[in-house]
Amino acid sequence: MTASYRNTFALSLLLVLSLTLPLLGQPEPAAVSGITSRQIEGHIRFLASDLLEGRDTASEGERLAGSYISNQLSRSGFEPAGDRGDDTTSWFQAFPMFSTTAQLEGCSFELLTIGSGITSEQPSPVPFQVNEDFFVSPRGLESGPSEGSVVFAGHGIxxxxxxxxxxxxxEVENCFVLIFDGNPAGIEVGEGRNRSRPG
Structure with a gap:
């Protein structure tokens, strides 16, 4: 490092310190000092309450949560910056969404097995209860019978x-894949985000 560079660096550092050190001794802004842990706890308790029913997307609980948050922001002096209308600006921004919901009324599932002494004309049905023995994903649902071998794939990870x-x-093509629910030992809950499966 040359003497000229050292002098320039020292002067720059001195200038920065002279501008920032006075700020360290100043009291907190009123807005910051006015925030208490009790207030924060109150907001969290309301937003996490059963009243909002989980705040699922496009649900009444989400609407209530959005209304609550926008009211709190307005009380704190913030200005809305969402969609613009006739001389008004909303706190929200509208955008289209696509939603698919499984109609579970009348939904049933039976496993027909063919074993020793049982012919294909006389299968033994094993009934399963929806949301107890099995769960339904609404993506790509089609009603009707399906046939195929059952293969086991651990936890499907x-x-x-x-x-x-x-x-x-x-080989899982044209097969039913049977997997354990949950995570195996050594993988914490939440790491399922790193899980993948064949398409």
Whole structure:
């Protein structure tokens, strides 16, 4: 480092310190000092309450949560910056959404097995209860019978981070894939975001 560079650096550092050190001794702004843990707890308790029913997207609970938050922002002096109308600006921004819901009324599932002494004309049905024994994903649902072999794939996890591939060596095309619910030992709840499955 040259003498000229050292002098320039020292002067720059002195200038920065002279501008910032006085700020360190100043009291907190009134808006900051006015925030209490009790107030924060009150907001969190309301937004997490059963009244809002989980605040699912496009639900009444989400609407109530949005209204509550916008009112609190307005009380604190913030200005809305959402959609603009006739001489008004909304706190919200509208955008289209696509939603699919499974109609579970009358939904049923029976497993027909063919074993020793049982012919295909005389299958033994095993009934399952929706939301108890099985769950329905509304994506790509089609009613009707399906046939195929059942293959077991552990927890159905493919994770490079954990060196796990439950589908290795398994042919799943045109098959029913049976997997354990939840995570295996050693993988914490929430790490399921790293899970993947064959498409």
């Amino acid at each position: 493919v994770s490079k981070d954990h060196d796990i591939d439950d589908y290795a060596g398994i």
